[in-house]
Amino acid sequence: MSSDNSPSRPTLRSLIDRFGFPHLLATTLVLVAATILLGVAAKATGSGLACEANWPQCDAGPFNLLPANLPSFYEWIHRFVAMFAGVAIIGSAVAAWRLPNIDTRVATLVVLGMVLTPIQVYLGRETVLVYEMDILSLHFWTAILIFALFVIATVLVWKSALSADAVTAAFGLGLVSLPLHVALSPTDLGVVSEYSPTVQLLQYGVTLALIAAVIIAVMVGRWRFDDVPLIGLAGGATVLALVVSYLGRQTVMNFSATLDQLYIGLAAVLFLVFCVGSYYSATRATRTDH
Numbered sequence: 573m574s575s576d577n578s579p580s581r582p583t584l585r586s587l588i589d590r591f592g593f594p595h596l597l598a599t600t601l602v603l604v605a606a607t608i609l610l611g612v613a614a615k616a617t618g619s620g621l622a623c624e625a626n627w628p629q630c631d632a633g634p635f636n637l638l639p640a641n642l643p644s645f646y647e648w649i650h651r652f653v654a655m656f657a658g659v660a661i662i663g664s665a666v667a668a669w670r671l672p673n674i675d676t677r678v679a680t681l682v683v684l685g686m687v688l689t690p691i692q693v694y695l696g697r698e699t700v701l702v703y704e705m706d707i708l709s710l711h712f713w714t715a716i717l718i719f720a721l722f723v724i725a726t727v728l729v730w731k732s733a734l735s736a737d738a739v740t741a742a743f744g745l746g747l748v749s750l751p752l753h754v755a756l757s758p759t760d761l762g763v764v765s766e767y768s769p770t771v772q773l774l775q776y777g778v779t780l781a782l783i784a785a786v787i788i789a790v791m792v793g794r795w796r797f798d799d800v801p802l803i804g805l806a807g808g809a810t811v812l813a814l815v816v817s818y819l820g821r822q823t824v825m826n827f828s829a830t831l832d833q834l835y836i837g838l839a840a841v842l843f844l845v846f847c848v849g850s851y852y853s854a855t856r857a858t859r860t861d862h
Contacts, residue, residue: 593667593674594729597682600664601722603657605780608715610650611696612776615708616769619646620699627700647700654696661689661718668725681725685718692718705825712821719780723787734788736796736856739806742789743850746809749782750816750846754839757820759832767824779817786810789849797856805849812842 614620622643623630630648632640639648665686668679695711698704727734756775758767790806797803819835 593664593671594726596660596667597664597678597722597726597729600657600660600682601719601726603653603660604715604719604722607650607654607657608712608719608780609773609777610646610653611712611715613769613773614646614650616772617643617646619643620708621703622647623700625700627697651696654693658689658693661686661722664722675728678725678728681721681728685721685725688714688718688721716783716817720783720787723784724791727788727791731795734792734795736792736853738792739789739796739802739853740850742785742792743809743846743853745781745785746789746813746846747843747850749778749785750839750843752778753782753816753820754836757823757835758827759823759836761836772824775820779820782813782817786813789853793853797853799856802849802852802856805845805852809842809845809849812838812845816842 614622622641623639624636624644626636628651629636630639631644632638639645661682665679665682668674668682692711692714695707695714698707699711753775754761755763756771756778758764764771786806786809790803790810793799793803793806816835816839819831819838823832823835
């Protein structure tokens with residue numbers, strides 16, 4: 573009897589087939605952001621040298637793989653999520669390189685992120701075994717670079733879904749994020765009496781939102797508006813946001829009145845740029861729609 577009419581056996585589809593590359597990339601971006609914030613939580617709670625300063629092991633359970641107490645848990649969960657983020661980064665890079673319909677720019681960005689990942693892992697190891705401020709800073713900024721690469725790649729992949737309104741939304745996100753960034757900083761304008769682990773976690777979360785906002789504004793602005801002033805505003809906001817993010821971190825590590833004033837002054841300029849950009853892009857988007 574012919575088997576042509578018999579039902580075919582179900583086959584397992586790959587994650588790419590099920591969810592699509594854009595969703596894989598977005599998930600990777602979320603994991604990268606989560607890894608950064610968990611790393612901040614580990615440092616803020618003084619847990620960076622927990623797990624009895626072991627790496628990659630911890631201080632309890634079979635083969636010392638599990639955390640023995642709460643400080644060790646912060647360090648352990650950071651490493652645990654970082655492991656999944658690393659796998660997702662590698663998976664995204666391999667998929668971007670092998671899939672025929674992926675933009676070459678996207679493939680280059682995620683492959684670069686994959687190349688930086690083992691360097692980041694090594695730096696993470698050194699923060700435990702050596703624990704020097706220079707290594708901690710390099711570990712943090714390498715993570716921010718990987719985050720920025722995946723934000724850019726994700727925006728490129730979702731280009732068709734991002735309208736002119738996304739520029740206004742991005743400037744709006746900056747308008748919300750920036751005052752929070754200043755308010756949560758240990759400066760004279762800060763509203764917090766203690767730079768607690770919770771405050772640090774919130775501020776660095778706001779930092780990631782700020783960086784993502786300016787990247788979206790400048791990229792989508794170039795695509796949706798043939799407007800040099802608007803693109804210039806977005807580009808200026810990007811540079812200022814990176815400088816403000818850097819100075820915000822420096823104000824925590826170095827208590828200097830001059831540094832605080834520079835940070836607050838540039839933050840005020842950036843806020844003004846966000847206000848102008850938000851209004852201008854909303855006006856231009858309305859004209860474009862009509």
